[in-house]
Amino acid sequence: MKTILYMATTVNGYIARPDDSTPWSDEEWNAYAEMVKRVGNIIIGRKTYEIMKDGEFDRIGNPFVIVITQQKENETIPNVVFVKTPEEALKIAEEKEYTETMVNGGSTIIDLFAQKKLFDEIYLDVEPFVFGNGKPLFLPSNLELQLSLEEIKKIGNNSFQVHYKVLK
Ligand SMILES: NC(=O)c1ccc[n+]([C@@H]2O[C@H](COP(=O)([O-])OP(=O)(O)OC[C@H]3O[C@@H](n4cnc5c(N)ncnc54)[C@H](OP(=O)(O)O)[C@@H]3O)[C@@H](O)[C@H]2O)c1
Numbered sequence: 001m002k003t004i005l006y007m008a009t010t011v012n013g014y015i016a017r018p019d020d021s022t023p024w025s026d027e028e029w030n031a032y033a034e035m036v037k038r039v040g041n042i043i044i045g046r047k048t049y050e051i052m053k054d055g056e057f058d059r060i061g062n063p064f065v066i067v068i069t070q071q072k073e074n075e076t077i078p079n080v081v082f083v084k085t086p087e088e089a090l091k092i093a094e095e096k097e098y099t100e101t102m103v104n105g106g107s108t109i110i111d112l113f114a115q116k117k118l119f120d121e122i123y124l125d126v127e128p129f130v131f132g133n134g135k136p137l138f139l140p141s142n143l144e145l146q147l148s149l150e151e152i153k154k155i156g157n158n159s160f161q162v163h164y165k166v167l168k
Contacts, residue, residue, distance in 0.1 A: 001090055002100040005110060006035055006123040007137060014134035015105055020051060027156030028125045033060040035123065039100045040064060043089045045109035046071070049080075066092055066101075068109050086113050111139040119166050122147065128158040 008024045009015055016022045036042060037060075044052065046069040057065065057079075065080045066089045067073075073082035083089050086109075093101040103113050113119055124137075147164035154160050 001094050002120045003118050004102045004121045005119045006102045008125040009137050010129040010131050012130050013137045014131040015137050016135040018134050031155050036060040036063050039102045041098050043103045045106050048106045107135045122164045125161050
């Protein structure tokens with residue numbers, strides 16, 4: 001199982017404004033949707049799920065969605081499963097016979113995976129914005145990951161995608 005962190009970010013490492021809104025380009029959404037269609041499943045935090053559930057899954061090809069939450073979840077929703085830990089999320093993706101999974105935020109869930117060194121690869125779509133404040137890609141901590149650069153490609157006129165492997 002390859003675990004991929006895939007996020008859109010400002011040039012200074014914010015993934016959303018303080019009010020949770022994001023200004024990402026159609027080209028970025030298209031690049032993200034293309035990757036989701038290849039991988040087939042995504043892992044997201046409960047807050048991101050609440051933001052995406054009304055229409056955004058359609059936009060990315062209706063992947064299998066694994067949501068991380070600390071609450072007991074009684075709802076049954078087609079194509080969505082609720083779990084409590086990153087390990088449980090990865091186990092479900094494996095049981096579904098996916099060979100890759102994508103962690104798509106937000107900051108809290110990224111930190112859970114990062115602290116346990118669970119990322120194998122990182123894709124960042126860097127959008128042409130600087131935010132003075134907002135939701136950070138990585139929460140402040142003592143974390144250090146060493147990466148090797150795999151590819152950089154332009155997305156549309158104003159953005160680029162950078163792909164790293166995480167050295168272990
Ligand atoms: N730029 C991008 O590509 C991108 C992508 C996705 C999201 N975002 C942004 O990210 C922001 C949301 O990020 P966020 O950090 O606020 O929320 P999040 O990571 O999406 O979800 C947080 C939720 O995870 C659950 N959780 C927290 N700690 C946990 C633990 N130790 N174990 C299990 N579950 C735990 C809790 O759910 P319960 O409360 O249900 O227990 C918590 O409310 C939004 O602004 C969104 O727009 C940006």
